Amino acid sequence: MAREVLLKIEGLRIEGRAGDAWTEIVKGIDLTLHKGEVLGLIGESGAGKSTVGLAAMGFARDGCRITGGSILFDGIDLRQAPEAERRALRGKRIAYVAQSAAASFNPSHKLIDQYCEAPVIHGVMPRDEAAHDAIDLYRRMQLPDPEGIGFRYPHQVSGGQLQRAMTAMAMACRPDLIIFDEPTTALDVTTQIEVLAAIRDIVRQFDTAAIYITHDLAVVAQAADRIKVLLRGDEVEEAPTRQMLEAPREDYTKSLWAVRSFARPEQPAPQAAPILSVQNVSAAYGKVPVLDDVSFDIHAGRTIAVVGESGSGKSTAARVITGLLPPKSGGVLFEGKPLPLALKGRTRDQLRQVQMIYQMADTALNPKLRLRELIGRPAQMYLGLQGKALETRIRDLLDLIELDPDTYIDRLPGELSGGQKQRIGIARALAAEPKIIICDEVTSALDQIVQEGILKLLTRLQDEFGLAYMFITHDLATVRAIADDVVVMQRGRVVEQGPKAEMFAPPHAPYTELLLSSVPEMDPDWLTRLLESRASASV
């Protein structure tokens, strides 16, 4: 039942400026969208998906220019049309929902004033009618207190609610097309579900066509009728959602799917005593309590995953272990002996035993130091290596992380890719020859394929050196892949903990259940099923 074509993009080319030179970032994309249809646009960072989304509104960001192709929206050529005509379409017939609602709402105006702006200026309806309509849409978006929430300023509303308010705002003129630009990426999983469900429902209710841009396949599978995969400004393939998920044609697409299948083999239950125990730790930033009676053990050769949403205290637990935040009560035992609580009280050898790898390799490596010094410093400091021995050690470490020493030893971090930088972070931790490495969201800033490489490397090193990992993450797919033990945290408390097999099998603690069930699955019917089962459970 092919409906009327709404948007037809042909041979779209867009260039972006880097310094003084222009480089092509979108290299001839075709795209067709029918009325009421939802197209998922997926790709990794740098694929050009946001740029294409904005081009569908006839818009190019500063520093970008559309250089070729045509953009036909309902018969109007957006490239040729005068700016006034494009402006009349934007917000009225084509609307946009941005990734960060917190930054995209004007901090100086109330939500409802921002809602009413487009319908009033575009002459769709008068102000009081628009305000009335806003409350109705807020209700449909399942915002709490729909009558009152519009009279708040953006900073007074939470991120998930703002994202829904922004979707409502996009709906204000009942547009034919909405561009959703990573609308749930910045949200926690449990919030993501609510926003995703609300978006899907409202788009269906008003029969609005949409382009849904994301890097998360499982998310787009819930909302889209068709999926188009982009890679570095080129189209890889396009197919209806089910077909794309079940039988991807291209190798690149298959590799995107394959990541989730990597798993570390099950480890036998630990025999020896734990090398590190966190015992009844409570901690606070100033007067704000962040950890409440937290206990768990770390065993040699095993990976303990600490899972929770933002604000759950999982990173704070790491700060207590490393001594950056001395706890208010409780303590940390290393090989049965208490560790001094504060960093300053610890000996060099105690510091050496626990190393850390960070989420953002960009900020974790001093951009002005060469790899030689970045990796060499811990070896020099802890193990007293000098001269030739140090050089050999640095080269061995580079070999271990699969980077060619001759090519890389004198490079600066800025000359490496994201995945390579993260590998340097790993080498720096290894250089200290520690027993425990704390990995703080080490893969979440990376593209999926790169993630897999890092996880495989970490697993190999763990087997080789018998390392213990404490893996802080919000990503349950990663937990499934590599964890042996799991600790679930919420609001500073441990909700549940145990071996992975137990944790992923029912019965769960209620929060664990919510967390587990909120992780999108690669199945177009998953969200529908989940919402049905939650609805029937609450009856």
Added chain:
Amino acid sequence: MGFAASVIGGLAALFAIAAGLRAVARISLKGQARSLAHDIPLTAAFGLLVIAIYTFVAIAAPALAPFPERDIVGGQFQAWSAEHWLGTDRIGRDMLSRLIYGARNTVGIAFLTTALAFVVGTILGLYAALVGGWLDQALSRFVDALMAIPALIFSLLLLTIFGTSVLTLILVIAAVDATRVFRLARAVAQGIVVMDYIEAAKLRGEGSWFLIRREILPNATAPLVAEFGLRFCFVFLAISSLSFLGLGIQPPTADWGSMVKDNATLITFGDVTPLLPAGCIALLTVAVNFVVDWQLHRASGLKEQ
């Protein structure tokens, strides 16, 4: 109007020389220096050339000046002539020679003062940001209180109390400007100390000196270099203003600010000679500002990548 034309002509010639030198640099240099030469805008090249000329004049002043700095060598207010190219001043000293020595005295003192303010302000600022806690709070609140008094007013107050000698001038201006440097260095360092690589170094057990030297300073150089240039301009203008007011560098030392003051009467007769030292001040400040602007632009451009 002939004078204005020759000033414009002189500046144009300087720009042309700067453009020429840049072209030569682009061809002959290699590696990083070459990419710098490609990157540099004409204004900044002009700025560097002017700074180089001033530096040369300051160093070679005794060799360049036709007459001694402090000797009376002619009548009062003599006009421009073959013997005294720029005439003589209020008591008959050679204007050109004093202008040349002024490069040494005025610029030298301003440079020394800036360096002093900079070393003190930077070290304290970086340290305060790194250590945090009560020391940081105490230093910052103290600096806030001092900065609540306008710089020139505070300098005047201190000069009244300690008297007007070159040494007190340097110390007073350095103290006043060190507060401004402190605030900037602290702000820059605060942006750096929240980085994970600083936390990583702390966890490794590095001491404060290592953190400042190897981790913070290399990442703070770009804004600090720009700040040094800006600060020099402020100090240079402040010292010139004080000298102009008769409260800075004192005669018989040749100094551009006081030379304007001494000979200001000529201006009412339409003579531009007293404005030459002021022009020297302005030209150097413009030159430094051009270079600083380029550096700031480079620093912000690097950040965008």
Added chain:
Amino acid sequence: MIATRIALGIGLLFIVSVVIFGATELLPGDLANELLGQSATPETLAALREQLGLNDPAPVRYWNWLTGALTGDFGVSMANGRPIADLIGARLGNTVFLALYAAALSVPISLILGVLAALWRNSIFDRAANAGALTAISFPEFFVAYILVLWLAQTGLFPSMVRINPTTTFGDRLYMTFLPALTLMLVVTAHMMRMTRAAIINLMASPYIEMARLKGMSPLRIVLRHALPNALAPIINVIALNLAYLITGVVVVEVVFVYPGLGQLMVDAVSNRDIAVVQAVALIFAAAYVALNLLADVLSTITNPRLMHRR
């Protein structure tokens, strides 16, 4: 919220007064020593100390000085024995007049130039305005002043010296003080324009400005409705900072044009090492400076919903 800011401002002013008063305590000997110098005999020293009240402990002297200053009594000049309040009197009004005159000229001009330069970023206009501003802030004030004298006073258009008295009419005042005001304006406008431009450019890069464009709003509406409310706070700060800068600039300009204001009084007092006068004038300048910054702080708080409407 605003009350705490005002309280903080008053506290700061108090600290500033302590610094200004306390600075004299840094003297190697004491004031009497300084004043009498070589000619000091134990008897004259004692008499002078008694006369200046130097025998009281410092906190008592500070208290007397501060309470006096608050009621307009700054004591007597050490150079000529006249009451400082009389010396300041008319001069304060003259200086305020000059500063307001310069502000009235420079604020509108620099805001307009700054906003235009930001909107036409990287255009010829922007580059020219930037180069011009950079040059203007590089010129010492007395250079700008003398160039104007050479150019506008030599031709007889405007007077190069300002002779005003209480009977001068407002129109005459505006005419007579045009050159000093113009000098100040040139210097301050450059600073203010550059800062306004930076603030606006910073603002126009925000995601909510892009959102407004994607809602199909016209450029004018984007500037007026979306950028301006958020630009108020930075612009208020820019203006306050530069009005505060005028306070300093006024000193040099008053000397060049022989303008009977506080700046010239202060310079004369510094030359004579008349500490009591310097302290009094410094306190007035510093108070104006603190008050301006406080006003800016309060105004930008009021215009910021994030501070006015808590969660």
